[in-house]
Amino acid sequence: MRSRRFDQTRMSMNSLLRSVTFARKTRWPRLPQTCRLYSTQMISRGASFETIGVDRLVVHALRKAFPNIKNPTAAQIRLIPAILQGKDILLKGKTGTGKSFGLVLALLNQERKRRPPTCHTNSSSPPSYSITSVVITPHRDLAYQFMHWIGSILDMTPDPVSLTSVAQVLLRNANVAISEQVQEIRSASPQILIATPQALLEAMNHNLNPLDLQGVSTVVVDEADYLLETIPVGTDKYKRIKIEKNLLRHPSPTRQILNLIYGSKRKTSYGLKRLANQKASTQVFQPRPQLVLSSATLGSSFRGSILNEGWLTARFGDLVKVGEGQRGESVANATLGGSSIVHCALVVSDNGEVSNIPSAITRGDTPAVASASERAEEDVTLADQIPLAIDPAVEGISEIEMNEFASQPSPFSQVVLEAIAAAFAFDVPRVALLVLPADASVRRAVFDLRLLGVNAHGLDVLDTARGGAYLLQHGTQAEANPTLLVSTLATTRGLDLPDLTHVFILGVPEALKADTYLHVAGRVGRFGKPGKVIAVLEARSQVARKSKDKAAYKDEPKWMKNIYRAIDVTPTKLEYFGDAEGQERKHEQSPLTSSH
Numbered sequence: 001m002r003s004r005r006f007d008q009t010r011m012s013m014n015s016l017l018r019s020v021t022f023a024r025k026t027r028w029p030r031l032p033q034t035c036r037l038y039s040t041q042m043i044s045r046g047a048s049f050e051t052i053g054v055d056r057l058v059v060h061a062l063r064k065a066f067p068n069i070k071n072p073t074a075a076q077i078r079l080i081p082a083i084l085q086g087k088d089i090l091l092k093g094k095t096g097t098g099k100s101f102g103l104v105l106a107l108l109n110q111e112r113k114r115r116p117p118t119c120h121t122n123s124s125s126p127p128s129y130s131i132t133s134v135v136i137t138p139h140r141d142l143a144y145q146f147m148h149w150i151g152s153i154l155d156m157t158p159d160p161v162s163l164t165s166v167a168q169v170l171l172r173n174a175n176v177a178i179s180e181q182v183q184e185i186r187s188a189s190p191q192i193l194i195a196t197p198q199a200l201l202e203a204m205n206h207n208l209n210p211l212d213l214q215g216v217s218t219v220v221v222d223e224a225d226y227l228l229e230t231i232p233v234g235t236d237k238y239k240r241i242k243i244e245k246n247l248l249r250h251p252s253p254t255r256q257i258l259n260l261i262y263g264s265k266r267k268t269s270y271g272l273k274r275l276a277n278q279k280a281s282t283q284v285f286q287p288r289p290q291l292v293l294s295s296a297t298l299g300s301s302f303r304g305s306i307l308n309e310g311w312l313t314a315r316f317g318d319l320v321k322v323g324e325g326q327r328g329e330s331v332a333n334a335t336l337g338g339s340s341i342v343h344c345a346l347v348v349s350d351n352g353e354v355s356n357i358p359s360a361i362t363r364g365d366t367p368a369v370a371s372a373s374e375r376a377e378e379d380v381t382l383a384d385q386i387p388l389a390i391d392p393a394v395e396g397i398s399e400i401e402m403n404e405f406a407s408q409p410s411p412f413s414q415v416v417l418e419a420i421a422a423a424f425a426f427d428v429p430r431v432a433l434l435v436l437p438a439d440a441s442v443r444r445a446v447f448d449l450r451l452l453g454v455n456a457h458g459l460d461v462l463d464t465a466r467g468g469a470y471l472l473q474h475g476t477q478a479e480a481n482p483t484l485l486v487s488t489l490a491t492t493r494g495l496d497l498p499d500l501t502h503v504f505i506l507g508v509p510e511a512l513k514a515d516t517y518l519h520v521a522g523r524v525g526r527f528g529k530p531g532k533v534i535a536v537l538e539a540r541s542q543v544a545r546k547s548k549d550k551a552a553y554k555d556e557p558k559w560m561k562n563i564y565r566a567i568d569v570t571p572t573k574l575e576y577f578g579d580a581e582g583q584e585r586k587h588e589q590s591p592l593t594s595s596h
């Protein structure tokens with residue numbers, strides 16, 4: 001069932017925006033130049049949303065829609081005034097500290113620009129507005145999460161306001177062509193357009209019906225380090241030239257969009273200048289929109305590389321860097337919203353034995369995450385914990401597909417899925433997220449998990465049962481039949497499901513970056529709430545040889561240990577599961593041990 005909020009068209013909006021515009025024009029004082037200094041002082045005095053520039057009508061609606069949100073977070077205190085000042089921003093802050101939410105509040109507060117009247121308009125025509133801000137998000141669920149937040153705030157404004165006039169999404173959609181979507185956007189331009197990069201690029205480049213974004217005053221790239229490929233600092237000259245060539249020949253959609261808006265002024269290594277100049281364009285949007293790049297993991301390497309692109313303003317004082325990590329903090333604590341996140345990893349052997357990763361320790365002081373096991377009988381075996389199969393029929397899986405699934409072997413290791421089902425049954429009180437590798441089939445995993453008795457659903461925040469209900473906070477009370485939402489690494493970034501207590505990660509590919517793990521883990525522990533991240537790994541196994549004399553291994557436990565080391569985390573033992581220390585010692589002593 002589709003959520004009513006997204007389909008509903010409300011009555012004409014402009015009362016909210018008029019009052020916001022009025023407030024900004026008349027009452028809101030100009031903010032001081034040095035935003036960072038200003039915001040630090042605000043923290044010590046206890047800032048409110050009003051004092052950092054959010055209009056009181058928006059604050060009033062915000063408090064009614066989200067009663068838990070009382071004062072701005074440190075990230076919001078820095079971010080919101082900087083956006084209202086029109087500065088370019090590099091926004092880094094722990095996951096779950098309100099960066100995206102702060103963006104929404106700031107963008108709602110922006111003054112709308114009217115389109116210049118055309119010969120077809122007469123003095124009695126209602127004013128027509130252009131799009132004010134564009135927000136680029138990596139996936140559609142995040143786009144709809146933004147819509148949900150905006151819709152919830154608008155619902156609480158004293159005068160009815162139509163959601164479509166304030167925000168619309170532009171996404172690749174099998175049922176509605178991009179040109180049709182552009183037509184709709186053009187007929188009633190929203191204040192905020194939220195789009196995925198592929199859809200936006202297609203719309204801007206459309207031959208017959210291109211989307212006109214001239215007039216936009218803010219461009220936001222959320223999860224920027226995921227959407228913009230960069231050259232790691234310290235890369236040697238030859239590798240660097242190779243990456244640069246690749247960037248120029250196959251730019252990502254987000255890179256192409258930023259080149260269209262800001263022009264491409266990338267300085268390249270010696271020998272590539274000619275190629276760069278051929279592709280370079282001059283700045284095309286006048287006046288130049290402010291650019292906000294946001295992520296929990298904007299490392300110094302990303303920042304260095306992105307400054308070289310020429311998209312961000314180079315004028316001193318006009319680029320604001322928000323939210324550097326605290327000195328002395330571990331990477332995990334500096335990046336994850338809650339330092340109270342518990343990291344666990346289970347290793348599953350071929351014969352179905354499940355044990356904690358060897359380096360895990362028992363911690364007496366781990367923060368309590370209400371556990372489903374509190375309901376469970378003592379002395380039960382793992383197998384007892386897995387309920388009987390439930391109906392695999394579920395929204396989104398057709399009967400034909402189910403028949404196919406039933407007749408074909410699963411690409412997932414069944415013993416790994418059983419371990420997830422068991423840990424889920426033992427530990428999850430209400431709702432958990434299972435994150436699969438980016439190219440895995442969510443539908444197949446849901447089918448297999450339902451056969452194992454797990455109330456699994458493919459994540460789709462537009463559907464109440466498949467995640468929509470969890471966009472709202474309901475509490476932590478245990479449910480008789482907890483829900484396991486299933487997504488992939490490609491569709492998880494930035495998601496905020498406040499009731500989530502557990503994230504399961506199925507498998508750790510060798511190439512999994514610590515940053516990616518941090519983003520997945522950061523779906524829990526938001527706003528200091530406790531949460532558990534459980535990676536479920538296959539035991540080390542030999543795979544096809546790379547060369548005649550060297551055996552090759554798939555060693556997920558080792559790759560996971562490398563990630564823990566990189567983020568300075570010691571894993572915690574998950575109760576109910578044993579140890580595998582003997583196994584590790586055996587591997588370390590093996591003469592065949594290779595790095596893979």
Ligand SMILES: Nc1ncnc2c1ncn2[C@@H]1O[C@H](COP(=O)(O)OP(=O)(O)OP(=O)(O)O)[C@@H](O)[C@H]1O
Pocket residue numbers: 066068069070071072073076093094095096097098099100101102295296493494495496498522523526527
């Ligand atoms: N000032 C605030 N006070 C309390 N809660 C807040 C505040 N601002 C936002 N929140 C809540 O915090 C949660 C996380 O917000 P948000 O998704 O914006 O974090 P984020 O920093 O963008 O996370 P990520 O890096 O994972 O994308 C949301 O549920 C939101 O409602």
